[in-house]
Amino acid sequence: MPFSIDVIIPSFRLNPENILPILNLQRPADATVRFYLVADNPQLKPDATIAQLVNGDTINLLINSHNIGASATRNRGIEAGNGDWILFLDDDIVVDPQLLLTYANAAEQHPNEVGFIGLVTMPPPATPFAKAVDANGSMGIFSAALHNEYYPWGASANIMIRRSALGNVRFSSTYPKTGGGEEVEFFFKIREQNSLSNYRCLPAAKAEHPWWKNGEADYTRFYRYGLGNSHLAQRNPAYRWYDFLNLPESVLIVAVAAFAIHFFWMPVAKYGLYFVLIALLAEYVTNIMRVKRKNKIIAPGVAFNVMRLRLVYEWGILRGNISRGRLAGFGERFSYDGNTSPGSFRLNRYKIVKLAIFAIAAIVVMLLG
Known part of the structure; x- marks a missing residue:
């Protein structure tokens, strides 16, 4: 026909x-x-x-x-x-x-x-x-x-x-x-x-x-993708789920909390800096793992650029939610696979590695004062 x-x-x-x-x-x-x-x-x-x-x-x-x-x-x-x-x-x-x-x-x-x-x-x-x-x-x-x-x-x-x-x-x-x-x-x-x-x-x-x-570096494009994608979970709640905070979300909360607390307890700034450094280390290690799994080789340089790419994209999502005054956007995720019962707080090998790095680093910081 x-x-x-x-x-x-x-x-x-x-x-x-x-x-x-x-x-x-x-x-x-x-x-x-x-x-x-x-x-x-x-x-x-x-x-x-x-x-x-x-x-x-x-x-x-x-x-x-x-x-x-x-x-x-x-x-x-x-x-x-x-x-x-x-x-x-x-x-x-x-x-x-x-x-x-x-x-x-x-x-x-x-x-x-x-x-x-x-x-x-x-x-x-x-x-x-x-x-x-x-x-x-x-x-x-x-x-x-x-x-x-x-x-x-x-x-x-x-x-x-x-x-x-x-x-x-x-x-x-x-x-x-x-x-x-x-x-x-x-x-x-x-x-x-x-x-x-x-x-x-x-x-x-x-x-x-x-x-x-x-193929030249263009992180702005992926920042824009993040800004746009920040609307998805808000406009399509059937596919919304919540997860552990990503690095930009975590750093922003720690920065705000440290600023508020430092008037009463000055050392909080030092521990806030420790948190950021540990978080960056954990992010970098897990991205080395991601690259190794994808390309079958250890490529620290590629992993560093992957980390930057992810952080720019995630900052775009966070910036989009903040610009609309959406505190509910913290930890909010979208189910791109179309699952209308996505659950929440999923664990995978990368998150487990991050948690382990944080735990070890926290012990070391406490022991060293």
Whole structure:
């Protein structure tokens, strides 16, 4: 049975090197494909190679009158089309030539699926920062299709959903314009209104995503992710759980407590400093373990960058909650695996190691005075 696919590509740059291969993908014979390039840049002047392909039918160009952000830009693309399926692609990916054929074949074989999660790969990490991102698993959602048959959400860089499953769900404007958290909530909301049906993973639908800034250090991006993700547990309490405080949360509480107490007991500042040093040591040791488990080698330099990456991200979450006056955000976590009964205070090998380091260090401090 014939069907239609809307391909939505939000963009600020409309770089021809990435956009043209997508627009020139081979079309499936039994599906109507329409592209919606949604430019969130009112000053954009599209390259002639793209402009000449825009025909207002199979290839459409929408330029926002002002910068409205990632969520609203994708929503505009959703509203512009009426295809049976909606394929979200990033504007900087390198697509597999068979991408549309793969998605169309999956839609034909499984027409009742809520959607399909494609595979996004990244080049081998070549810089210290890229190696830290890889070792930390920060972009693990890109490879979700490779490790699961079904999953509760996917990266909007490469994912297709059934429009009838979408209903009235749209990307929320609560999240930062630059992105972070909005796609998790979007796909969770669709899942919720479809009896918690997860998305079928489709690793054959492949795309490669480049390293941002060629892998140069960019901790600001992950700080922004933290800011955005700080909204998730608050807005979606069914997936909320509480855990031991992370390092930024712990240090902030200790700093505030030490400041309040030092008026009455001066040595508290010294012990507060001990706490911070011990906490950093514990964090570093556990990140050495994480890198060893991922890469099978002991790499202290990579572990240090992984620690920085985690702390920046966690500080983003903490900063987001503080900015909204949310004390309930301390220790608050979100169940990204879609578990609505996540429990609380989970132990794992890394937490056990941290607790052991704290216990040993506390004994040493007491003995040395």
